[in-house]
Amino acid sequence: MRCVGEVWYKDIVCRNQAKIVLGLMYLVDLLLFFLDTYMWYIICNCIFSIGRSFYLGISILTPWRNIFTRLPKRIYSKILATTEMEIKYKPKVLISQIWNAIVISMYREHFPSEIEGKRTLRAPTFFVSQDDNNFETEFFPRNSEAERRISFFAQSLATPMPEPLPVDNMPTFTVFTPHxxxxxxxxxxxxxxEDDQFSRVTLLEYLKQLHPVEWDCFVKDTKILAEETAAYENGDDSEKLSEDGLKSKIDDLPFYCIGFKSAAPEYTLRTRIWASLRSQTLYRTVSGFMNYARAIKLLYRVENPELVQYFGGDSKD
Known part of the structure; x- marks a missing residue:
């Protein structure tokens, strides 16, 4: 094979032709690979998102101690407009009202189970627990709605937020829900x-299997309500009924089956609300929007305790 060469590079190109061609092929391949900008956009976006989530404290890998142990302080600094208060109260007094309202709202929707406790002004062990397993097993059922709400609330307060405004200075807004x-x-x-002729499972049975702990809490609450109603209607005969066995009179089977024994509207409505809250997205949306007014009233009561006391505790005034 003749390899004469040329003026500038002599016979270098001719003798290394195979290596040069192979190198050019690899170079073109790498060039086409790196020109896939979408792939590199995804990689850079993932790296940036992970770093940003750790910085904001909203990553699932963020230790619980950094989210929940600081939750009382964040409630005080990011929710309450304490700088505008004329009378300064202890942070524990103000924070306890917010936290109690959150817990009571979840009890009303039958998310956590009933826990015996005393009315004491102290920080719950929920805030000071340092073990991840304690949070999962002691306070809430794993992957429950109560755990999801508290986790989302705590992680939201861990993000940067503007300074809180007093309720009097908040802009008004209206929410429309097209349905x-x-x-x-x-x-x-x-x-x-049953949904159709081929199905043997009702919606309520499905929800009971999906949320067993919440259904058990709902049944216990309904039974207590039924017992109190029966005792009130019987008046002085309540002791006699208790001796005869009031609990045996109120059979547990209908409660655990459909959530009520009496067909009174106040009992059937409770079952309808319980099922709609866990299956109907539109009802969950409307129910969440309706909590805006309760939250604003709560903030006003906490930020203006002297006015509430002046009007006799009526938050509507």
Missing amino acids: YSEKILLSLREIIR
């Missing part, structure tokens, strides 16, 4: 009947 012909609150027939 067209979709039902907001499910009817009792839709809850306890």
Whole structure:
């Protein structure tokens, strides 16, 4: 094979032709690989998002101690406009009202189980627990709605937020929820009947299997309400009924089956609300928006205790 060469590079190109061609092929391959900008955009975006989440404290890998042990201080600094208060109260007094309202709202929706406790002004062990396993096993059932709400609330307060404004200075807003012909609150027939002829499971049975702890809390609360109603209606005969066995008179089977024994509207409505809150997205949306007014009233009561006391504790004034 003749390799004469040329003026500038002599016979270098000719003798290394195979290596040069192979190198050019690799170079073109790498060039096409690195020109895939979308892949590198995804990689850079993931790296940036991970770093940003750690910086904001919203990563699932963030230790619980950094999120929950600082939650009382963040409630005081990021929710309450304490700088505008004329009378300075201890942070524990103000924080306890916010925290108690959150816990009571979850009890009303039957998320956590009933826990015996005393009314004492002290920080719950929930805030000072340093063990991740304690949070999962002691306070809430694992992967429950109560755990999700508290975790989301704590992680939200860990993010940068603007300075809180007093309730009097907050801008007003209105919320519209378009629903067209979709039902907001499910009817009792839709809850306890079978969906079709091929199904043997009702919506209520499905929800009971999906949320067993919450259903048990709901049944216990309904039984207590039924016992109190029966004792009130019987008046002086309540002791006699208790001796005869009031609990045996109120059979537990209907409660655990459909959530009520009496067909009174106040009992059937409770079951409808319980099922709609866990299956109907529109009802969850409307219920969440309705909590805005309660939250604003709560903030006003906490930030203006002297006005509330002046008007006799009526927050509407």
